[in-house]
Amino acid sequence: MGISVRGVTKQFGSFVALDNVSLDVNSGSLVALLGPSGSGKTTLLRVIAGLEEPDTGTVYFDETDTTRVPIRQRNVGFVFQHYALFKHMTIRENIGFGLSIRKRPKAEINERVNELLKLIQLEGLAGRYPAQLSGGQRQRVALARALAAEPQVLLLDEPFGALDAKVRKELRDWLRRLHDQMHVTSIFVTHDQEEAMEVADQIVVVNKGRIEQVGSAQEIYNTPATPFVMSFVGPVNVLKPNNPLVKHLPPQHTSEKGEVFIRPHDVVILPHQESDSLPAEVNRITHLGWDIVIDLSLDSENAVAVHLTREDFRQLEGQLGELEVGQQVNIRPREARAFAQSVI
Numbered sequence: 347m348g349i350s351v352r353g354v355t356k357q358f359g360s361f362v363a364l365d366n367v368s369l370d371v372n373s374g375s376l377v378a379l380l381g382p383s384g385s386g387k388t389t390l391l392r393v394i395a396g397l398e399e400p401d402t403g404t405v406y407f408d409e410t411d412t413t414r415v416p417i418r419q420r421n422v423g424f425v426f427q428h429y430a431l432f433k434h435m436t437i438r439e440n441i442g443f444g445l446s447i448r449k450r451p452k453a454e455i456n457e458r459v460n461e462l463l464k465l466i467q468l469e470g471l472a473g474r475y476p477a478q479l480s481g482g483q484r485q486r487v488a489l490a491r492a493l494a495a496e497p498q499v500l501l502l503d504e505p506f507g508a509l510d511a512k513v514r515k516e517l518r519d520w521l522r523r524l525h526d527q528m529h530v531t532s533i534f535v536t537h538d539q540e541e542a543m544e545v546a547d548q549i550v551v552v553n554k555g556r557i558e559q560v561g562s563a564q565e566i567y568n569t570p571a572t573p574f575v576m577s578f579v580g581p582v583n584v585l586k587p588n589n590p591l592v593k594h595l596p597p598q599h600t601s602e603k604g605e606v607f608i609r610p611h612d613v614v615i616l617p618h619q620e621s622d623s624l625p626a627e628v629n630r631i632t633h634l635g636w637d638i639v640i641d642l643s644l645d646s647e648n649a650v651a652v653h654l655t656r657e658d659f660r661q662l663e664g665q666l667g668e669l670e671v672g673q674q675v676n677i678r679p680r681e682a683r684a685f686a687q688s689v690i
């Protein structure tokens with residue numbers, strides 16, 4: 347089932363939550379709506395679900411205009427951040443609930459629930475109650491429940507938002523694998539760029555009720571369409587026009603507005619001074635597992651952050667000796683981007 351959103355606008359009072367949004371979601375794909383808090387992601391998901399009626403615009407499921415079709419008739423499955431499973435029902439009963447109220451035969455319900463329990467790898471826990479499961483297991487049950495009635499579209503609103511980092515990571519991998527088996531057209535909301543990049547086929551970057559860019563993780567990271575996308579997806583240094591690094595760049599890397607974006611891994615720390623290098627002073631060294639962040643000051647007003655892999659860091663220390671705060675180094679930008687619009 348493909349989904350097409352055309353010119354959707356939604357206001358709450360005078361506040362414009364969605365501003366003329368158009369989006370195509372291919373049948374069978376897994377799409378992330380990524381954006382900061384309040385950008386309109388949930389509102390867009392709710393409009394697609396039929397939980398919210400847009401002021402203007404149309405939502406198509408395949409060729410059918412579903413804008414005013416009630417949620418019950420849309421055949422969508424929903425998973426929320428805090429999906430309250432029924433506490434007094436076992437896992438088996440929770441998963442089968444939607445089928446029971448549709449008065450499906452018991453044998454059919456049993457069969458479907460067994461299938462789903464296997465899919466979410468909780469076969470052994472069918473007789474437990476939600477309180478006896480971990481948060482991650484509960485979300486898997488919530489997902490199985492949403493899938494029970496074989497929805498044509500699966501909508502997930504920050505499904506792993508309430509879980510700790512390790513469980514989130516496991517569930518992401520698991521959701522991706524599950525999707526590869528099921529191929530249900532799925533849209534999930536997240537404000538976590540890493541989550542979007544890891545799980546989704548396509549990422550829709552939402553900002554202030556508008557879509558800034560749609561693309562694969564690689565596309566939005568390597569060729570961001572706007573300053574917002576560049577600064578929201580992946581770490582970045584936003585340099586003011588008077589930053590010495592900017593003056594150091596070839597003209598094609600500078601914009602009319604003067605702001606320049608440089609990814610921290612696109613600044614190279616050199617072992618020696620070179621004719622095109624720039625002096626900088628080490629302000630701080632932070633070890634973040636595989637990445638090492640080195641904050642450098644270029645003069646009294648301007649700074650830049652550099653990310654090195656542990657391997658690069660080790661190599662650099664082999665050439666320079668142990669790096670210390672206050673040490674003078676030489677740097678060179680490798681890659682930079684500028685946009686016609688301003689972000690600062």
Ligand SMILES: Nc1ncnc2c1ncn2[C@@H]1O[C@H](COP(=O)(O)OP(=O)(O)OP(=O)(O)O)[C@@H](O)[C@H]1O
Pocket residue numbers: 358361363381382383384385386387388389390535537
């Ligand atoms: N029913 C409502 N009444 C009034 N304002 C609303 C309503 N629903 C959403 N909004 C406002 O619309 C804006 C977009 O909300 P939405 O929930 O879509 O954002 P979001 O991107 O999902 O954010 P978050 O990640 O924080 O959930 C917010 O400023 C919110 O306060």
